[in-house]
Amino acid sequence: MTADTSHILLKRYSVQPTAHRLAILSVFRDATAPLDGQTVYEILLRQGAGIDRATVFRTLKTFERAGLVQPLEFNEGKVRFELNRGMHHHHLVCTECGSIQCLKQCELDGMVESIKRETGFSASFHRLDFFGTCAKCRKEE
Amino acid sequence: MTADTSHILLKRYSVQPTAHRLAILSVFRDATAPLDGQTVYEILLRQGAGIDRATVFRTLKTFERAGLVQPLEFNEGKVRFELNRGMHHHHLVCTECGSIQCLKQCELDGMVESIKRETGFSASFHRLDFFGTCAKCRKEE
DNA sequence: TTTAATGCAAAACCTTTGCACATCA
DNA sequence: TGATGTGCAAAGGTTTTGCATTAAA
Numbered sequence: 390m391t392a393d394t395s396h397i398l399l400k401r402y403s404v405q406p407t408a409h410r411l412a413i414l415s416v417f418r419d420a421t422a423p424l425d426g427q428t429v430y431e432i433l434l435r436q437g438a439g440i441d442r443a444t445v446f447r448t449l450k451t452f453e454r455a456g457l458v459q460p461l462e463f464n465e466g467k468v469r470f471e472l473n474r475g476m477h478h479h480h481l482v483c484t485e486c487g488s489i490q491c492l493k494q495c496e497l498d499g500m501v502e503s504i505k506r507e508t509g510f511s512a513s514f515h516r517l518d519f520f521g522t523c524a525k526c527r528k529e530e
Numbered sequence: 531m532t533a534d535t536s537h538i539l540l541k542r543y544s545v546q547p548t549a550h551r552l553a554i555l556s557v558f559r560d561a562t563a564p565l566d567g568q569t570v571y572e573i574l575l576r577q578g579a580g581i582d583r584a585t586v587f588r589t590l591k592t593f594e595r596a597g598l599v600q601p602l603e604f605n606e607g608k609v610r611f612e613l614n615r616g617m618h619h620h621h622l623v624c625t626e627c628g629s630i631q632c633l634k635q636c637e638l639d640g641m642v643e644s645i646k647r648e649t650g651f652s653a654s655f656h657r658l659d660f661f662g663t664c665a666k667c668r669k670e671e
Numbered sequence: 672t673t674t675a676a677t678g679c680a681a682a683a684c685c686t687t688t689g690c691a692c693a694t695c696a
Numbered sequence: 697t698g699a700t701g702t703g704c705a706a707a708g709g710t711t712t713t714g715c716a717t718t719a720a721a
Contacts, residue, residue: 405720407676427710441678446711448676462603466686467710481651490649496641501660508631509665510622517658519642524650546695548701568685582703587686589701607711608685 402455412438413448414457414472422489423461423469423480463489463518479516483523490523543596553579554589555598555613563630564602564610564621604630604659620657624664631664 395414399406416432417424424432430445449470452458458470463482481490501512536555540547557573558565565573571586590611593599599611604623622631642653 405675407720409677425710439678443679443712444677450712451676460605462605464601464603464609466609468605468607481645481649481653483651484654490651492645492649497658500637504622504633504660508622508633509668510624510631510660510662511668512622512660512662513625514662515658515660517638517656519645519651519653519656521651521653521655527650527652546700548695550702566685580703584687584704585702591687592701 398457402452402457404451404455404457409438409440409444410448410451412436412440413445413452417458417470417472420471423471425465425467425469427467459514461516461518464520477514480518481523482518482520483526484520485522485526488523488525539598543593543598545592545596545598550579550581550585551589551592553577553581554586554593558599558611558613561612564612566606566608566610568608602657602659605661618655621659622664623659623661624667625661626663626667629664629666 395411395418396406399410399414404410412433413429416429426442426446426449429449430440430442433440433445449458453460453470457473459473461469461471461480463469463480476493477495479492479495481492483489495517497515497517501515504510504512536552536559537547540551540555545551553574554570557570567583567587567590570590571581571583574581574586590599594601594611598614600614602610602612602621604610604621617634618636620633620636622633624630636658638656638658642656645651645653
């Protein structure tokens, strides 16, 4: 991913592409798991970016409202975010090592339909996360 | 539900049944939606119970560890809990009025199986919550 | 020039913790 | 008595906010 595509991506989501926002977006593009605000802030500091924590949190809210990232909660007392890469999916959260894997896709469209039919509730999005023990931790026991 | 059955319930979960814990349990039994610690605390104060906030939060952790309640997160910056009434289920969270309904049951056992087969991840529990607009709010628009 | 983004400092909010005292087994 | 629960006060961690300054459209 070049800086150019990041620039275009922000514009597509109607987010003004500043240097800080491009940097934050880049952190998410490099990430292998959803990140919380404090972690994003620390990564940027380590990269030598002079940025304020408040800016990071404000930007995450901006990204969220724009639909660029999705908030996730894994029972940690904080909110993580992940890039909205088009393909909606779910997570496997290992309660031993803390690793978070993504499932390839979501198979709940039928469920959304039947909920609407039966309850009148119109679900615009959903979250499905599995908590348990990952393959690696299972072997180690 | 009598006070007696609450007493027995706590013992069954190996939780020492004190007056405060019975009161907190009773709040959950009367609740129609999952509750966060601060709300439980305020309900108890309104009922005239002299209890400390720390005791409420400590008790919720105790209940959670004992398996008596389940923690839930709905993107609110706080944790809600609901009584573990045996029947595992999911939620419909209205993003307009904030109401939370429960679905009758869960149909994801097959998915848990296929995840284990395909990824080796052993899911001991999961969370599935739908966010959108409830029937009432849809009509009002 | 007019609007939006940022840094700084402070605060808000939810939650946890240390310690002394009270209560239960 | 010995272990556990509780109140009080303080602090921890995450996130938000007001305001002056800076940068962008």
